[in-house]
Amino acid sequence: xxxxxxxxxxxxxxxxxxxxxxxxxxxxxxxxxxxxxxxxxxxxxxxxxxxxxxxxxxxxxxxxxxxxxxxxxxxxxxxxxxxxxxxxxxxxxxxxxxxxxxxxxxxxxxxxxxxxxxxxxxxxxxxxxxxxxxxxxxxxxxxxxxxxxxxxxxxxxxxxxxxxxxxxxxxxxxxxxxxxxxxxxxxxxxxxxxxxxxxxxxxxxxxxxxxxxxxxxxxxxxxxxxxxxxxxxxxxxxxxxxxxxxxxxxxxxxxxxxxxxxxxxxxxxxxxxxxxxxxxxxxxxxxxxxxxxxxxxxxxxxxxxxxxxxxxxxxxxxxxxxxxxxxxxxxxxxxxxxxxxxxxxxxxxxxxxxxxxxxxxxxxxxxxxxxxxxxxxxxxxxxxxxxxxxxxxxxxxxxxxxxxxxxxxxxxxxxxxxxxxxxxxxxxxxxxxxxxxxxxxxxxxxxxxxx
Amino acid sequence: xxxxxxxxxxxxxxxxxxxxxxxxxxxxxxxxxxxxxxxxxxxxxxxxxxxxxxxxxxxxxxxxxxxxxxxxxxxxxxxxxxxxxxxxxxxxxxxxxxxxxxxxxxxxxxxxxxxxxxxxxxxxxxxxxxxxxxxxxxxxxxxxxxxxxxxxxxxxxxxxxxxxxxxxxxxxxxxxxxxxxxxxxxxxxxxxxxxxxxxxxxxxxxxxxxxxxxxxxxxxxxxxxxxxxxxxxxxxxxxxxxxxxxxxxxx
Numbered sequence: 098x099x100x101x102x103x104x105x106x107x108x109x110x111x112x113x114x115x116x117x118x119x120x121x122x123x124x125x126x127x128x129x130x131x132x133x134x135x136x137x138x139x140x141x142x143x144x145x146x147x148x149x150x151x152x153x154x155x156x157x158x159x160x161x162x163x164x165x166x167x168x169x170x171x172x173x174x175x176x177x178x179x180x181x182x183x184x185x186x187x188x189x190x191x192x193x194x195x196x197x198x199x200x201x202x203x204x205x206x207x208x209x210x211x212x213x214x215x216x217x218x219x220x221x222x223x224x225x226x227x228x229x230x231x232x233x234x235x236x237x238x239x240x241x242x243x244x245x246x247x248x249x250x251x252x253x254x255x256x257x258x259x260x261x262x263x264x265x266x267x268x269x270x271x272x273x274x275x276x277x278x279x280x281x282x283x284x285x286x287x288x289x290x291x292x293x294x295x296x297x298x299x300x301x302x303x304x305x306x307x308x309x310x311x312x313x314x315x316x317x318x319x320x321x322x323x324x325x326x327x328x329x330x331x332x333x334x335x336x337x338x339x340x341x342x343x344x345x346x347x348x349x350x351x352x353x354x355x356x357x358x359x360x361x362x363x364x365x366x367x368x369x370x371x372x373x374x375x376x377x378x379x380x381x382x383x384x385x386x387x388x389x390x391x392x393x394x395x396x397x398x399x400x401x402x403x404x405x406x407x408x409x410x411x412x413x414x415x416x417x418x419x420x421x422x423x424x425x426x427x428x429x430x431x432x433x434x435x436x437x438x439x440x441x442x443x444x445x446x447x448x449x450x451x452x453x454x455x456x457x458x459x460x461x462x463x464x465x466x467x468x469x470x471x472x473x474x475x476x477x478x479x480x481x482x483x484x485x486x487x488x489x490x491x492x493x494x495x496x497x498x499x500x501x502x503x504x505x506x507x508x509x510x511x512x513x514x515x516x517x518x519x520x521x522x523x524x525x526x527x528x529x530x531x532x533x534x535x536x537x538x539x540x541x542x543x544x545x546x547x548x
Numbered sequence: 549x550x551x552x553x554x555x556x557x558x559x560x561x562x563x564x565x566x567x568x569x570x571x572x573x574x575x576x577x578x579x580x581x582x583x584x585x586x587x588x589x590x591x592x593x594x595x596x597x598x599x600x601x602x603x604x605x606x607x608x609x610x611x612x613x614x615x616x617x618x619x620x621x622x623x624x625x626x627x628x629x630x631x632x633x634x635x636x637x638x639x640x641x642x643x644x645x646x647x648x649x650x651x652x653x654x655x656x657x658x659x660x661x662x663x664x665x666x667x668x669x670x671x672x673x674x675x676x677x678x679x680x681x682x683x684x685x686x687x688x689x690x691x692x693x694x695x696x697x698x699x700x701x702x703x704x705x706x707x708x709x710x711x712x713x714x715x716x717x718x719x720x721x722x723x724x725x726x727x728x729x730x731x732x733x734x735x736x737x738x739x740x741x742x743x744x745x746x747x748x749x750x751x752x753x754x755x756x757x758x759x760x761x762x763x764x765x766x767x768x769x770x771x772x773x774x775x776x777x778x779x780x781x782x783x784x785x786x787x788x789x790x791x792x793x794x795x796x797x798x799x
Contacts, residue, residue, distance in 0.1 A: 104727055111552035114684035115727030137683070150549065155633075155727060156683030417768065420552050480768065485553040485579065508552035511580070541684070544633065545549035545557065 105159055108411050109148040110418030111479050111508050114155035114541055120164045124246065124270055127160065131268060131537060132244040134158045138539030141268045143210030144185060147217060148421040149508030150541035151263050157539060160268060162212050168192055169271065176276040177235065182212030182269040187355075187405075190397065194353040198276040199334065199397075201233035205452075207402050212269040217505035218261030218465040222310035222332075222401070225457035229467055231260035232460060233275045240268040242533035252461075258528045260462030263504055265529060265538045265548055277334075281350040284310070284400040285335040287391040290383070294325025294438055298431060298471070301329070301455045309333045310400070313453045316379040317441045317475060318372070325438050327453065328386040332400055339394075346394070355398050360408035367415030367480055375447040382449075404450075414478050420508055422488055423474035425456060425467060426500035433498040434471050437491055441475070444487065451475035463521040464548075466503045474506070485509060504542065512546045522548070549635060549684065554766030555580040556635030556686065560628055562613060562671050563641025564588035565597055567740040568690060571759040572638060577606045579763075585628050587613035588641070615641045615667030616659070621674045629678040636686045636766070637675045639668055639716075642709075644742050650704050657704045664708035669715055676719055679728040686729045688762060689716040693736045693774075696783045700795065720771055731765050733758065734783075735775040751779055 104113040119139075121127035131139060137157030144163060145152060152159065165183040172178070173196050178189065186200050187207040193199065202214070202221045209219065214230045215237065227233070236250045239259060247267075249256045259266045287308070291297035297313055305311045308331035315327040340346045404410050411419070426433045441448070452474045456467045477484060492514055495502060501518035502510055516522050525548070529538075542548065550556050557580055561569045564586030573584055584606045588594045598608045613624050628634065645660035672687065679685035694702055695709030713732060720730030737743060737752040758775045765773040774780040786794065 102726075104725060109552065112550050112554070112684075113727060114549075115725075116683055149552065154683075155549070156681055418552070479552050485551070485555065485767075512557075541549050545551065 105142075105153045106418070107147050107149045107151065107153065107508065108145060109420055109479070109508055110411060110414070110416075111420065112150055112153075112541070114150070114153050116154045116157055116159040118159050118161055120161040122164045124165070124240070127162075127165065127240055127268055127270065128244045128246070130158065130160055131240055131242065134537050138537050140538060140540040141182075141212060141216070141264045143183065143213035144208050146206055146209045146213065148506040150545060151217070151505055152213075153541040154539055155541055155544075162210060162268070165270065171196065173198070176278060177273055178276060179271060179273045180211060181271055182210060182215070182237075184211050185209065186211070186214065190353055193276060194279070194282050194397075195351050197278060197280070197351060199279045201275060201277050202227060202230040203401050205402060206405050207398075208405060211272050211274070212264075215260060215269055215272060216262060216264040218460060218462045219505070220456070220467050222312045222454065224467055225305050225311065225455055226309050228457060229260075229460040229462070229465055231256075231462055231465070234260070235273040235275060237272040238270040239266065240270055242267065242535065242537035246270060254528065255532075257461050258463050258525055260460070261465035261504075262462070262525065263464065263542060263548065264540065265543055266532060267538065279334040279351075280337040281335045281340060281346070282353050282397055283335040283340070283346060283350070284332040284395045284397060285339055286330055286332040286393045286395050286400060288387050288393065289329050289389045290386055291327045291329060293323060294327075294435060297325055297327045297329070297453065298434075301453075305331075305455055307331070311454070314382065315438075315451045315453045315473070316383055317438065317446060317448045317451045318376045318379050319383075320442050324442050326383060328383060330400070332395070335394055339392075354396055356406060358407050361410055361412040363409075363412065365412050365415050367417050367478070369413055369415065370447055370449065370478055372445050372447045375449045378449050415480075417478060417480040419476050420479050420484065420488070421474060421476050421506040422491070423472060423503040423506045424491070424495045424500055425470055425472040425503075426495060426498045427468050427470035430470060430498040430500065433494055433500070434473065437473070437494055440491070446475070446477055446481065448475040448477050463525045464504065464519055466501065466505070468500065470500070474503075504546075507542070507546075510546060515546050549633070550686070550766070551580060554686070554769060555763070556766075557581060558583040558585075558633060558635050560585040560587065560625075560634045560637045560675070562587050562637065562639045562675075563615070564610065564613075565591065565593045566640035566642075566690070567742070567755045568735070568738065568758045569638050569640035570597055570601070571755040572762050573601055573606075574604060575759045575763055576636075577601060577604045582606060583632070584608045585611055585634070587611045587624070587628070589614055615663045615671065618667060618670035621670045625671065625674045625678065629682075633682050634678070634685060636688060637679065639672060639675070639687065639689045641667065642690065644702075645705050647702050647704060660704050661708045661711075664705070665711040665715070668712050672715065672719055676723060676728060676730075680723065680726050683727045685727075686731060686766060687719070688731045688733060688765075691716060691732050691734050693734050693779055693783055696734065697787050697794065729769055731762075731770055731773060733762060733765065733773045733775065734779070735761075736779050751776055751782065
């Protein structure tokens with residue numbers, strides 16, 4: 098088993114720490130790696146798309162699980178798949194789409210592993226209909242701190258601790274996932290503009306349930322009456338008959354095409370994304386969107402994963418990296434959301450690709466992020482002066498409104514706020530203390546926030 | 549653990565009564581720092597500093613540490629690191645000495661060199677190894693512009709800081725890629741107890757400004773920080789002056 102001591106960061110490229118990177122190729126190797134983690138423990142890592150320090154472990158071991166990437170069985174009739182946790186959603190799409198199946202939930206990138214999707218209990222544009230990823234996981238195999246492998250069924254306490262548990266209950270080895278049937282690999286998309294935040298929330302509340310997928314890109318640099326102006330995109334899997342005369346799509350309706358642009362260069366100067374450039378981009382993006390259009394056909398990558406088209410897009414923030422801030426506040430806390438959006442826009446934070454979404458019901462994972470309500474996600478350059486203090490103030494607002502920030506994206510939360518944000522944290526800590534008394538599973542996130 | 553902005557949760561100050569260090573600690577406690585270790589010679593000043601930081605809400609421990617006794621550094625600092633991760637070590641001890649007096653009394657001149665340089669070599673190496681075992685952390689070394697180009701007026705202090713500065717740079721290169729970040733801070737004339745009664749040089753600064761520069765350097769993961777920043781330009785010019793000219797400068 099190869100083991101190298103290397104610097105590791107999350108997708109945001111902040112706070113690098115070094116760890117022994119181990120890449121198990123078999124379950125036995127994974128079990129051996131867990132047993133020999135050493136005093137500073139170990140943490141599983143997938144494709145490193147968590148923005149913060151969730152899959153880092155300073156001075157300890159990091160288990161790169163992408164070596165365990167077999168798809169074991171596909172039940173093409175019933176719509177389930179049993180696969181290793183190191184399989185990416187990209188790979189699942191490649192294999193499953195031609196069979197007429199789609200993953201139940203996909204985030205804004207398909208380059209995440211099944212293990213990471215469960216560990217962070219990810220959500221997608223269909224949360225208001227389908228809930229989070231782990232709702233569709235029927236069972237999983239978990240390698241725990243004692244080096245044993247347990248089958249964990251949906252609904253058990255260990256399952257609910259593992260769903261969103263950030264890899265701290267054990268190493269997920271395999272999972273059985275329920276799939277979504279599709280007739281084509283295209284999306285039928287409706288686009289409309291919202292002139293301000295209230296208009297946006299009204300539109301989302303009124304018509305979200307008409308579509309399986311729904312999300313709004315929001316211009317956080319717009320000020321005054323235009324504060325919170327947005328472009329809504331809603332979509333559904335296109336049924337076969339909607340393809341019409343598009344001959345090419347007709348011939349192979351389930352083809353999975355993934356265009357890719359050249360990767361972002363390794364060294365880009367800091368400050369490319371400034372108020373000016375982001376402001377111009379946002380203006381362009383808003384103007385370019387149709388006021389109202391329905392029935393447009395888009396590919397899955399174009400609809401779900403536009404950023405995946407540019408490998409290493411996180412490099413555009415330069416050496417200093419960036420911070421993604423994602424929070425949720427419950428239904429009825431619209432005032433908090435308004436206040437936060439106003440503060441961000443008044444501060445002129447250069448955030449492009451900010452996204453607002455309305456969540457459906459909360460998910461059962463103890464540390465699962467979603468709550469029924471509003472979630473806003475934005476990217477900001479870490480080098481922005483005073484950003485740390487500003488986000489701390491937003492945290493206070495979020496916590497006071499009974500909301501929370503997303504651990505898979507966090508790299509800077511004040512630990513004191515965590516118990517208020519995650520009421521089941523004590524249960525999680527208790528389960529960990531019992532299951533893993535020696536603290537074998539440990540990450541920088543867990544150290545920072547005392548999970 | 550440090551957060552995305554390089555702010556530490558735990559801080560070890562070597563030279564626990566240093567005004568710059570305490571100003572830095574205050575600043576960091578206001579943000580993320582919860583645990584502070586103040587290492588220094590036991591004294592009422594050290595206890596007072598600890599009390600003061602405790603009032604700001606931090607959990608503060610003091611530990612007896614003598615820069616002039618390098619044999620004890622391993623044991624003393626080892627105990628601190630055994631209590632839990634240290635996200636940032638601030639190497640802040642140092643004495644100015646009295647140039648005129650020290651020139652007449654070589655023994656006290658050597659004491660300046662031993663405190664500022666050899667003491668820091670030992671404490672720096674011990675801390676660096678512990679940080680390396682953790683796989684993360686920042687070692688912030690308080691150097692001085694006095695070491696950048698040594699002046700007639702304070703060459704004993706200046707030479708000790710020159711040694712410290714060179715040592716810290718080399719250590720930073722040695723630790724590159726290990727997850728440990730070494731940052732050399734070069735303040736100009738800092739108005740403080742240490743410099744009370746001395747004539748100010750141009751671009752004099754304050755302990756608060758140094759603390760702010762340290763926080764910014766942590767965020768940027770800088771390797772060298774000048775306070776004020778303009779000193780970098782000034783010193784790079786001074787560095788290239790011929791000896792004959794430099795000697796005659798009124799600084």
